[in-house]
Amino acid sequence: MRIQSSDRLLWGIVGGAVLLAIIAAVVVFTRTESEYRTGNDPADVVFNYILALERGDYERAYSYLSPTLPGYPKNVQQLRDQLPPSLFSDNDVSYMVVDSKVNGDYANVLVRETIVYRSDLISISQSNNPITMELVRTDTGWQLTGGSGGLRIWEECWEEKEGC
Structure with missing residues (x-):
């Protein structure tokens, strides 16, 4: 089975979107809340x-x-x-x-x-x-x-x- 170039492009877009979603989730969940200064x-x-x-x-x-x-x-x-x-x-x-x-x-x-x-x-x-x-x-x-x-x-x- 051969993957056509348009299928590769679609898989690249889907993969990129999944990667961006993972990066966004990591940023949101690792963000620290501000603390009062001493x-x-x-x-x-x-x-x-x-x-x-x-x-x-x-x-x-x-x-x-x-x-x-x-x-x-x-x-x-x-x-x-x-x-x-x-x-x-x-x-x-x-x-x-x-x-x-x-x-x-x-x-x-x-x-x-x-x-x-x-x-x-x-x-x-x-x-x-x-x-x-x-x-x-x-x-x-x-x-x-x-x-x-x-x-x-x-x-x-x-x-x-x-x-x-």
Whole structure:
């Protein structure tokens, strides 16, 4: 029995698809979940704050906010109510700490928010948004005092005297 060239091509395509499926499964199942950082520098605090929000650990996220915020949420439930219902929607959102600058007892941490939009199986686009998180050093460590551009992770009304 002789295999025709069109049959070989078909078997090559099927074999390639099976190989890609195996590679995709390995990548998905070996991916490690992010862990909280143990350090207490500004970049670690911002990373841990965002990770706590992603995991729905609002108690931990609340602990990173400075009580000196003019519109400081009164409790964890108020923080939860004031942030959007979910960090994720029909789009995939990810965050990456890009840079950290410390100036005495103040710090700015630059975070890149990447949003992947999927309108169907073929149409995918993404946007990258810079977020600046501001921190102050206290006796207990670094705490968040401001943020700009991060509508999913920060409420600007926390910085206003009237609050939200």
